[in-house]
Amino acid sequence: MKYRSTVLYLVVMLLICATPAFGETEVDITGQVRVRSEASDRTFEEYNQVLEYTDMRSRVTVEALIDSNTHAVIQFQDSRRLGANTAMNTPASGSLNDGKNVDIHQAYIQIDRLWSDGWGAKAGRFELNLGNQRVFGAVGWHNVGRVWEGGSGWYDEESINITGYWLKRMELNYWGYNRDFDIIGTNVTIKRVGVQMFAFYELNAFDVGLVRGSHRLDRLSLGMYYQHVYDQLDVIFNGVYQFGDIMDQTDLAAFLFTLEIGHTLPGKAKARIAAGVDYASGDDDPNDGESNTYNNLYYTGHKFRGYMDYFLSSGTAGLVDLMLRAKGDIASGWLVKTDLHYFKTAAEYIDFTGNKTTDVGIEIDGSVTTNTVAGVDLTAGASLFFPTEAFAGRFDPETGAWFYTMATVNF
Numbered sequence: 001m002k003y004r005s006t007v008l009y010l011v012v013m014l015l016i017c018a019t020p021a022f023g024e025t026e027v028d029i030t031g032q033v034r035v036r037s038e039a040s041d042r043t044f045e046e047y048n049q050v051l052e053y054t055d056m057r058s059r060v061t062v063e064a065l066i067d068s069n070t071h072a073v074i075q076f077q078d079s080r081r082l083g084a085n086t087a088m089n090t091p092a093s094g095s096l097n098d099g100k101n102v103d104i105h106q107a108y109i110q111i112d113r114l115w116s117d118g119w120g121a122k123a124g125r126f127e128l129n130l131g132n133q134r135v136f137g138a139v140g141w142h143n144v145g146r147v148w149e150g151g152s153g154w155y156d157e158e159s160i161n162i163t164g165y166w167l168k169r170m171e172l173n174y175w176g177y178n179r180d181f182d183i184i185g186t187n188v189t190i191k192r193v194g195v196q197m198f199a200f201y202e203l204n205a206f207d208v209g210l211v212r213g214s215h216r217l218d219r220l221s222l223g224m225y226y227q228h229v230y231d232q233l234d235v236i237f238n239g240v241y242q243f244g245d246i247m248d249q250t251d252l253a254a255f256l257f258t259l260e261i262g263h264t265l266p267g268k269a270k271a272r273i274a275a276g277v278d279y280a281s282g283d284d285d286p287n288d289g290e291s292n293t294y295n296n297l298y299y300t301g302h303k304f305r306g307y308m309d310y311f312l313s314s315g316t317a318g319l320v321d322l323m324l325r326a327k328g329d330i331a332s333g334w335l336v337k338t339d340l341h342y343f344k345t346a347a348e349y350i351d352f353t354g355n356k357t358t359d360v361g362i363e364i365d366g367s368v369t370t371n372t373v374a375g376v377d378l379t380a381g382a383s384l385f386f387p388t389e390a391f392a393g394r395f396d397p398e399t400g401a402w403f404y405t406m407a408t409v410n411f
Contacts, residue, residue, distance in 0.1 A: 023067035031060040036143075036406040042308060044387055044397035054082040055143045059105065070111050073126075077105035079143045106147055114153075123151035128165070128298075130187055131196050131225030134238045134258060137300030146298060150183075161189040170206065177213060178205045196225040202244075210247060219244035219252060221297065236260040236276075242294060254281045254294040258304075262325070271328030278304060282318025282347030292347070293318055306341045306363040308383045308402050317358075318346030333372040339365040351390035361387035379406040 037054040061075040078101050086092045086099040108124030127138035128148050139146045152165035169181035185200025204217035223240035240256040260276030280294040293316050301312040304321075311319055320343070327337040343360035351357050367381035385400035 023070075025067075026065045028063045028065070029060065030063075030411065031058070032408065032410050033058050034406065034408045036404055038402065038404045041398075041401045042310070042385070044392040044394065044400055046398050050401075056080055056082060057143050061106075069113050070109065073106060073108055073110065074104065075106040076102055077144070078102045081143075105145065118155050118157050119153070120156065121151065121153040125149045128152075128167070130198060131238065132227065132236060133300040133303060134225070134256075135198070135221070135223060135240060136298050137303070139300045139302065141300070141302040159191055161187075161191065163187045163189075165200075169202075169204070172206070179207060180205055181217075194226055194228040198223050198225070214248050215245075216247055217244070218246075218248070219295075223256075232264045232266070234262045234264070234274075236262075240294070246291060249289075251290045253290055254292050256280050256294050256296075260323075260325075265328075269328040269330070272326070274323075274325040276323050276325070278319070278321040278323070280314045280318045280320075280346060282314065282345055283316050284347040286316060306339070306343075306383070306385070307365045307367075307381065308363060308385050308400060310363075310385065310400075311343070315345070315349075316347075317349040319360075320344045320346050320358075333370050335369045337365075337367050337369075339363075341365075352393045353390075355390070357388075357390045359388040360391045361385055375409060377408045377410075379408075380404070 034057045035054065036056075038052070040051045040053075041048070056079075058078045059075055061073065064072045066072065080092065080099070080101055083093050086097055086101065088097070088100075090097045092099045092101070104125065106124075106126050108122055108126045110120070110122040112120050114121050125147055127145065128136050129138055130136040137146070148167045150165065150167040152163055154161060154163040156162075164186045165184070167183040167185075169183060172179045174180075181202075181204040183200055183202050185198060187196060187198040189196045199220065199222050202217055202219045202221075203215060205215050207214045207216070210216070219242055221240055221242045223238065226235070226237040228235055236259070238256060238258040242252055242254045244252045246252065257279045258277065260274055262272050262274030265271040265273070280296065281292050282294075283290075283292040294314060296313055302309055305311040305319070306321075311321075322342040322344075324340040325338070327335065330336050341363040343363070345358045345360060348356040348358055351359075363383060363385045365381065365383045367379060369377065369379040371377050381404050383400075383402045385402075387397050387400065389395055389397060
């Protein structure tokens with residue numbers, strides 16, 4: 001594995017050199033400004049203050065298409081909380097200070113046809129979404145969003161897509177031996193049946209505090225994603241199995257299983273009702289030398305486990321989410337969504353009284369979105385969480401509450 005990174009860098013350089021220096025170029029500029037205000041009371045404590053804040057995300061994307069084949073994309077982004085201090089701990093609002101807050105969110109080269117039909121490649125800094133984002137997702141709800149640096153290549157035809165990718169999570173450039181964090185994977189999509197099969201290997205060789213050459217993480221994840229529509233019935237499935245070891249000491253054996261079945265009703269409302277389960281395994285014995293806790297990896301958590309984001313990670317006990325969902329157009333340009341989540345842990349945990357339990361709580365999410373105001377999408381939502389005493393860590397806990405309004409302008 002000593003020369004793996006060197007080979008990958010050479011591939012990236014080859015892609016860059018393969019880009020024509022001159023050619024017929026089309027340039028497209030797009031952007032988005034999104035402002036979201038939130039009121040949050042997630043603590044279950046009666047005397048804690050409700051937090052009120054507003055986040056704003058601004059993006060400008062410049063895409064050059066060269067000779068109808070090669071894309072050069074740069075996306076600038078500014079993410080901020082209104083009224084917050086700058087990185088230099090000086091006020092950003094109502095002052096003469098330079099916030100220095102603009103970053104390059106994405107910047108990559110993409111070649112649609114690499115010498116032969118069907119073959120393509122990408123290198124640089126880019127978002128990565130797999131399936132319905134239950135394993136890999138760009139977390140679009142977040143005020144920053146997740147991006148990766150690395151490269152990918154693919155073969156794509158009418159019936160199948162095969163994509164391989166290398167992602168650099170951490171580069172230390174250490175001369176003695178490998179101490180980086182790399183992710184190497186492949187994804188095979190069988191288009192006619194809506195199935196994706198994937199495998200990716202994570203190696204975190206950062207060994208500070210460990211024996212020289214030890215690995216903090218050595219994990220292989222194998223999985224499948226399936227989505228299909230049968231007339232008015234739709235099915236969405238994810239299955240993942242993880243194995244490997246942590247710090248060369250603890251063996252991994254964990255899994256994820258999700259299933260959602262929905263039915264779209266006839267009529268102008270396009271109403272859909274659905275039921276589903278999201279099961280992430282947990283560990284009931286942390287001292288047996290094996291970890292059975294599923295790691296949620298790099299998924300878009302807000303999309304799945306309730307909008308209040310209590311469970312972006314599972315915890316050692318894992319999580320079971322039984323859900324009901326409904327959505328529909330109540331009028332032209334008005335979409336209403338409602339989700340109900342019943343949460344339990346997959347394995348028992350010890351609560352604040354010293355008892356073992358799997359109890360967690362119930363969450364209700366609701367939102368309404370409209371595009372009836374010209375040029376802007378408006379959304380408002382509210383969520384309530386009814387915790388058990390065990391999960392809240394106190395007797396007679398308060399109900400958690402969260403509200404938001406959001407305006408999004410795309411241009």
